[in-house]
Amino acid sequence: MNSFWEFLSGIRWQDFVDILLNSYIIFRLYVLLRGTTILYMLMGVALLWFFQRIAVSLGLIVTSWLSQGLTAVAALIVVIIFGGEIRAAFRGKGLKAVFWGFPKHNPPSSVEVIADAVFDMAQKHTGSLIVFPGKKSLKGVVQNGIIWNGEVSKEMIISIFWHNNPVHDGAAILDGNQITEVGTILPLSQRMDLPKYYGTRHRAAIGLSESSDALVVATSEERGVVIAAKEGEVKVMHKRSDLANRLREHLGISVNRPHFWAKERLLLTAAGVLSVLLVTGVWFSLTRGWNSLLITMETPIEYTNRDSRLEILSTSANTVRLHLSGSYILLKSLRPDQVRVQLNLEPAKPGQNVFSITRNQVSVPPGIILSKVEPSTVEMEIDLSVTRTLPVQADWKGELARDLLITDVKLSPQTVKVVGSSRELEKISTIYTQKIPLEDVDKSGTRSVPLALGRQISVATDTPRQVTVSYKVEPRK
């Protein structure tokens, strides 16, 4: 029970925002891509990714590697192949439509008008082939259509299939109240079990219904029969009302309009809830996955807001051990630079200081929980930083040839400006050079020698770090 409350208390307001934001993005994608093939493809990619995560968690090396590759390739394929469809989904839509609005479906056409036209043609033995697209696009399935874009009317439908009309042999595509294309060639069904009296029109109707979710209505010239084909299944329509009902069912048109909108609302609500559940699941699996870990990380302490006049002489700790917990995935991908411990030295004063390291001073990536900091306090000795000018002295070492003497040494510059804590600089009155070996000295000369500075002393910015040592060598008397 305690762990449950701990689990809940670890959730921040940012996490809620994170979940809601991503849920909304997925919901909007669903709304915008609803009825397109791309949505199904994206769902497939998501399933592949989910499969890959399971394979990783089960330790299936090759499977996870393969599924990872497949996911990447599938995502690429979706973008390349369905680029046109993606563009079509967003084309002509303003920012409001993309982020907020709901695409309006075409108002339902008068199915009775269509049913009347079809049965009139059947009565007169006029062959016809009418396609009512479903949610999937027909691009790539139908061919050679002539753009028509005429409003649906009984006369218009009959005139398209009038035997002297050049486009009467092809299929007409009806989308809402519009006849969008005519003279379209549909794929023929290859089924062998169809009745022998089914002509080309019937085979075309069944063929398209097999390869799409469209409803295809055909009338036969010979027998004057009306058929409706969907998902490869053919039904004979005996009455106008049968066809009208079939059309309504396919187009999702309810006789009762409020009922239709209620259904729409229910569908969108369900999609929204599903989006939230999906993102929540993904979020929890990423951040609080079942493979939860506890790690310890040694992190250096960074000092902020330090008064430039103050010098840190000593600290009880330069690093702290952070006890971090979180999901395996997050902790595995955690980089040391993502974890920072920053100590605010604004209240620091010369002398001994004690600073507490609180959770506010430790920053960890979202989803990772800080359990403990060791040590929780840092003792620090701080002093005022001062600048002093001190003389420089050459520091010789080694053995000079016995017959020689160094009779004079001159340094340039003779003094250097150094910066350090006042306590440290009080102790010294000379800055020495680094050791100069005497073994090399056999005559007068000059050399450049670096300064030997203490750990807490540095030269001022305008002071060179080296001095020139000129020495005079004479023979011993």
Added chain:
Amino acid sequence: MQRIMKRMTFLLLCFLLSLILSPTWGQEVAQEVTKEKLTLYHSVMCEDVQDRKPFNPTVVFPISRGKAYCYTLFEPVPVKTYIYHNWYRRDVLSFTIRLQVQPPSWATYSNIQLRESDRGPWRVEITDAEGNTFQTLRFSVTE
């Protein structure tokens, strides 16, 4: 009578002139005496002092040489006084020697016996009784 008067006038003028000039002259002499101050004329680190003169001046002393000398010559020395040779090894005062100097000039020196532990940079600060530094001499003790 006229000659006597002339002589008297001359003597009076001389007397008055001596009265006017004598105190001023006296003051200048006193000021010159008081202006003269103890001055370090020459100072050097050397391996020995022979006949009150530095021998083999140097700034590097191998331990094998045994001793290091700090030679100082003061000129002028207005009054008998003391000066100090403060020997430091790496900023730490090792020892101080008080040396007497006498007018009109005085040469004096101090020395240290070199040991293994003395290796490193040294300096000798030459100061007066009030601690005012005349000169700092720097040298190294090496192998």
